[in-house]
Amino acid sequence: MIPDLPQQQKIFGLDAMRVLAILLVLSAHCLWIFEGHKSLFTKIVSFSGFMGVEIFFVLSGYLIGGSLYRIFTDSGFDYQKVRRFLKRRSLRIMPSYLLILCVNLVVAFLIGLSVDEPWKYFLFLQNFAHPMLPFFPESWSMSIKEIPYFIIPFGLLVVAAVFRGIDRGKLFFIFIFMLYLSAIGNKIWFHVEHSDTMSMHDWNISLRSVFVFRYDAVLTGVLFFWLRSRFRNIWANYKWHFAILGILLFGSMAFITGVAKLSLANYPFFWNVCLLPLLSLASAMSLPFFSEWTSASVILDKPVTFLGNISYSIYLIHYSLVLWLMKQFFPTANLSVPMLFGYMIIYLSITIGLSWLLYSYYEKPILKWRMRLTKYGQG
Template sequence: MNDRKQMSAKRFFGLDFLRVLAVSMILFSHTSWIYNSNGILGKLQDISGFIGIELFIILSGFLIGGILYKQFLRGEYTLKDGFLFLSRRLTRLLPSYYLVLIINAVIFTAFGFSTAGIWKYFLLMQNFASPIPAFFPESWSLPVKEMGYIFAVFLLFAVSHLLVKTSKRVLFLAVVIGLIAIVFLLKIYYNSYSTNADLRLWSFQIRSVVIYRMDSVLIAVLFGYFYQNYKKPMMSKRVTFLAAGLLLFVFLIACVTVFKLRLDNAGWFWNILCLPLVSLALCLFIPFLLNMDSASQRLKKVVGFVCKISYSVYLLHYSCILFLLKNFIDTTNYSIWQLNIFTLFYLMVTVGLSSLLYYYFEKPINGYRTKNLKLNGR
């Protein structure tokens, strides 16, 4: 989240708006714990959380992939360049992540829950090849993104030194497509032995496991590659891209609702095709959003504020804040209006604490990082 500051000093309102939409959808989805939602509302909350997380992954891949691509094209690509890219990336994300990780560990321990295997979280390995544990479950998307970049960085270094006479544009394209292909093959292997017919288990076993999900962020990196090289034609066809993305979503919805493709009769669709197609559909919205603007300065300020605190919201909102509220306030017998007030209080606490984390921890550390890590040079 908040990756775009690394891409350009210019802000794109459309991408910021998409980020705000994503964080709103995730917050809405997790209110299902408050309302114990079933029926249509429950399905809407599930879909909302699903799309919200996918939006964050796509935004990150598009923006950070553009930075990686530009860096790769500049002169000889050395290990120092690769480590510089990763240090820029990880020193922005890890301090706040580690702080909240430690807070979560204290909370879980205080309530008597196990924190076994917490060391994996410090290495971003908690869901590398297996489902994420019950501890800090919303952190699954962070390793999906970062491991994709890490693999790409070291493969780019290797191929650029093995194939020194090959065009760097070709090498970048080959590495990204190659990684996507590897993940695709892993999904085929998973599908060949999986007998799972439950969507919730599917969400844990494939949707949130790094080796099966890196393709999503890499599809966005690939889209960013084409944007960097074919910006004018893509922007001139932005409405066509938007229409194609909407049609692809309609097709995916039809597969589920009209053609009745389920895990028990079409595992191949869910395990292999569904998630990459969702990623592609979301990518197709990007050219249109890059050209989107707002005439209202007030709206821009609100959107900008939410974007600033979005990473802190991601880290705090569920395992820290909602977990504690639900354990200290019994909402079992609350009326719908009492639940609405509780939800409003939850959102206010989330925004307040996320603002504190951003302004008094994340922002100062980012300022130190910018000043001392030569982030603007090679």
């Protein structure tokens, strides 16, 4: 969730984009506190949370895709550079993920919750090609974000060795675009194989949350970095145009699915093949605007930087370790609306507080250690 860049190279807009994404996800999960209170507003918030995860995917693809593009187009691209990239990426993501995974396993053991095939979570395989396992449910997005960063660099090593003499920038695009098309092909296969009407719950855990059907979301971000590298003037000069088109596309998807009632039962091809790539595209079209927003006033910069720094920790702990446990020990079914708002404030306060502790005393020291390794050529 924090870009793979040194602190001095951070771009305010990308932090703002990250903060927007985590706030959308948090808002959507807050609806669980108010379950039973349905309205147009709750539908909008729920769909926005849906969008928040897509923003995370394309932003992650954009940032790490940029790192891969730079090392791939360098004349010295080889296994050692791939190894260094993977080492840096692993040191960024794995320590906090493994810590929270282990804490979740301990909590599950203490409360008597059975966990099927826990080993899969250590390898991001809990939702590789089958419905997401019920334990640590928010980790589904981690698989979709992380597995491509092992597949892409080794794939690039192969294509660089096979297709010598071809412009590296064009070769990068062709390889990533072919991977993107393979994910779309997987969605089409899913649609053909699941011709029977599915419930939204089954669709959510069998398609939306499964890696082999979703890695195109991350690749969308990678492709947009390629567009930025090749068409820099268009990217900068038309940033508002892209942002407005993205908002219109997002609004159209919300209208089609929420107001016009284009249901999964009646339009399965749209839901299975078209909806998710279009939402990823809508998210990615905001990248020119956010990536060109280099700085902001101190009043805005401080809270955005703070939330951006702890956003990864928030994502890891906000649901299973905070909200789910709160709901188990302090149910909300019989609470009044004012009490529900108080419950929500307590939930958000606990989540942000614990996330700050995790970032400050665990994640941040590891990041500093990683930067020292890179500085002295050990990364």
